[in-house]
Amino acid sequence: MKKDITVTIDSSSFPKSQVQYYNPLLTVNKIDVNCMLIHTALWTRPPKLTGFHLSDFWAWLRYFPAFSKTSSDLRLRKEWKDIDPHQKTILSDEIGVGSTTYTLINTLSFQGFIDAIYVLETLNLTHLLLKKSKNGKGKTPDYIGLDNFGRVIALECKGTQNKIKDLYKAITKGIEQKENLTKNPTGPIKIGLVGGIFIPQFDNPESALIHFRDPDWNEFNEIISEVAPEELAKAIIRGSVIKQLYLAGANNSANELSNYIKGNDFELSAQATQELKSFEREIIVFSHNFRNPVEGGVSNIKFSAQIDNKIFPLIEGLTSNSTKASVLINELSVTKKNFDRRHNDRSWISFENDYSGMIVSPHGFKFKLNYKMND
Secondary structure, eight states: EEEEEEEOOGGSSSSSSHHHHHHHHHHEEEEHHHHHHHHHHHHHHHHTTSSSSGGEEEEEIIIGGBSOOOOOSSSGGGGGGGSSSHHHHHHHHHHHHHHHHHHHHHHHHHEEEEEHHHHHHTTTOGOOOOOSSSSSOOOOOOEEEEOOTTOOEEEEEEEEOOOOHHHHHHHHHHHHHHHHHHHHOSSOOOEEEEEEEEETTTSSSOOOOOEESSSOOOOOOOOOOOHHHHHHHHHHHHHHHHHHHHHHTTTTHHHHHHHHOTTTTTOOHHHHHHHHHHSOOOEEEEEOOOOOOOTTTTEEEEEEEEOOOTHHHHHHHTTOOOOOHHHHHHSSSSTTTTTTOOOOTSSEEEEETTTEEEEEOOEEEEEEEEEEEEO
């Protein structure tokens, strides 16, 4: 289901040398709702959660029916206006993550994201935080990720359903949170983005909008002496792979990789190896028929996953002390020569129609989502 949307950037907040890199965002005028919901489920899921969890499919079960099918742009159905404010906030927050990550990946070939707190804890980098408060100005950014060139970025995501000016206000607040990492002179995070989405109610005269801002892009300084730059990059890629393993239902492999300790020898167990091999063929992870579905609601949903055998050398590289992160980054990056090509094995690919979506990641994962509606 493709919907109209406008993407804007605050060009004045970007250094002149970087504006050209982000200008392709301004050409985006459609958003693939199903693929965006897959990204919502992927990046909002906890990286340490063990076992299958229904929350992975919450975004699809709950949010797909919330969007209007009759409007040309992305907006909510008129029935959503009467939903409890708390539920509206949850939708705004989670779609804020899914829409911004999807747009950065699909347009600029960002390589992936992982929860900032998880990376800092994994690499014992929590001392980077200027404040330890979990709220307000001391809050860490939502995610740390890698752009197409392997540069480490901090990303804070926002969302609102009220007015566009409320989105700008939320993004301004997000800048303070992002700077908590990027302004630390000894920290490795020197590139920051704050992005968010405005999703209008059915009768709102304003149109859907995604907005990005970079208030203080700083060049990389030397990374803190305790952690080598390649270890940070590998941790980000490793976290992205763990999230995808969990989403695919490869829980044994995900658990073992999430328990990896830097510097220790690592080898997948026979059980995890066999589990990954079973995903060389497409596997149905979740399928459900709803009894007496409401009119306009989902009557059937099926989600499947497939994992290419390239996952084995990738995991080996992510857990090897001898593998350089630059090698992994080059394998996952889109070069300038093929930057405009979406269909290659080094970039994320998305396919969309009214009631299905599919994304393919450069890490070897393929996720498919199919609906049937009770129209």
